[in-house]
Each structure stands twice: as C-alpha cells, then as structure tokens.
Amino acid sequence: MDALEGGRGAHFERACTRLHEMLVRIAMSEVFRRGSRYRITGPELEDIAHQAAADALMRITRKIHEFRGDARFTTWAYRFVVLEVSSKLGRHFWAVGNARFDAEEWAQVPDRSGADPVSHWQARELVEAVRDAVETALSAHQRQVFTAVVSGVPLETLAGELETNRNALYKTMFDARKKLRAQLIAGGHLGAAV
Known part of the structure; x- marks a missing residue:
C-alpha cells in the first residue's frame, strides 16, 4: 500500500502490477459467478473482468489517500473491483438488450x-x-x-x-x-x- 502512495517509479509500477493481478482474479471470480444471469460467456466475460480490474486499479490509485486503514487494504480494494464488475455487467445488460426472460x-x-x-x-x-x-x-x-x-x-x-x-x-x-x-x-x- 505504501508503494502506491508515491505514484511514481519502479516500486510503484511493481505494486500496481501485483494489485492489478489480484483485482483480475477477484473480477474473474465475480463475473463467472454472476455472468450467467446476464447471458454472458467466454471471451466477453473475461473482457468485462479485465476492464473492471483496470478501472478499479485506476480508481484505487486516485483514491489511495482516502484509505484510512479501518479494514485491510485488500478488503478496501475488493470493494472497488466488485462495484466495477456490477457496473460493467449492468451496462452490458442494456447494451445487449437482454431485458426479457425466456x-x-x-x-x-x-x-x-x-x-x-x-x-x-x-x-x-x-x-x-x-x-x-x-x-x-x-x-x-x-x-x-x-x-x-x-x-x-x-x-x-x-x-x-x-x-x-x-x-x-x-x-x-x-x-x-x-x-x-x-x-x-x-x-x-x-x-x-x-
């Protein structure tokens, strides 16, 4: 977490890489758990997970100064990626037009x-x-x-x-x-x- 606060350098880049890998794992788990409800499968599901992880990483690095330590950093970061997955799945729902139940x-x-x-x-x-x-x-x-x-x-x-x-x-x-x-x-x- 300390490495993310600096915002520059090799240490920051390594911290971002490790965080991104964790966010991708969380996002993949979420989209595979919830994707079938939205009739999404395969590469499209993986793409949503990667987009959500990348967007969550950007939000986390912008808001790192707001982290107070009330919870573990990974728990705090988890919230960002889950919200991004929800948003992306919701947008996908509207873009594809699956607004009817079969x-x-x-x-x-x-x-x-x-x-x-x-x-x-x-x-x-x-x-x-x-x-x-x-x-x-x-x-x-x-x-x-x-x-x-x-x-x-x-x-x-x-x-x-x-x-x-x-x-x-x-x-x-x-x-x-x-x-x-x-x-x-x-x-x-x-x-x-x-």
Whole structure:
C-alpha cells in the first residue's frame, strides 16, 4: 500500500502490477459467478473482468489517500473491483438488450421453492400469470425498469443508463407493482387483502 502512495517509479509500477493481478482474479471470480444471469460467456466475460480490474486499479490509485486503514487494504480494494464488475455487467445488460426472460428462466422460479406437486403447479400458474401481467399490464418503460431490477441491475447503473435518478426508478417500480398486483387480483391469483 505504501508503494502506491508515491505514484511514481519502479516500486510503484511493481505494486500496481501485483494489485492489478489480484483485482483480475477477484473480477474473474465475480463475473463467472454472476455472468450467467446476464447471458454472458467466454471471451466477453473475461473482457468485462479485465476492464473492471483496470478501472478499479485506476480508481484505487486516485483514491489511495482516502484509505484510512479501518479494514485491510485488500478488503478496501475488493470493494472497488466488485462495484466495477456490477457496473460493467449492468451496462452490458442494456447494451445487449437482454431485458426479457425466456421460458426456461420463468420455469426456474417455482423450482427454487422446493414445493410439493400441487404447490409447484400453483406456483407455475402464478409465475405464468405474473409473466403475462408484465407483458400486458406494464408500459414499455415500466417493463424495462421492472425486468432490469428483477435481473439484478444495480439502481445506480440503471439510473445512469436511463438518464434518471433513483427516486424516479422507485416511483416506476411502485407503479409497476401496483399494476401487476391489480391484474393478479383481477385474475384470481391474489386475494384483495393480500
């Protein structure tokens, strides 16, 4: 860490190289753990990891003077690279336009509940009703925001991509949930008191 504070020389370069290697390992782990949710594989995933590590290294070297020592330096650096991975995956989500779930993804929702066959059937029916409600009851903007939030896109990234703020996204989600709930009640999938 001390070598990074100087900002120049061979010692600084070696410290940056070691730090970058650690950041790449962390970024690779994160993108491989989370990449399948975004339908990213192979070289594209590795490219995102390397970009995230490089950007994190730049942010760390710029902010090294802010490190107070409240945690280990590696823990502090870890935070930067994980945030960069989240941002890059979120941007990739929007660039590629994977804002829809396919049938296989919708089918996985009830499978995670560990329910008996009757509950499983009811859960599948509810998932199908939610999918239909998302497609028919929501505006294009609400569907875009709802799908992104459910897919795990960080709100900061989403707000940046849509050139809006978190409060506007919260309002959009509130309105979307209200419409979805009304349609599910009308379809008999939820009770009015629920």
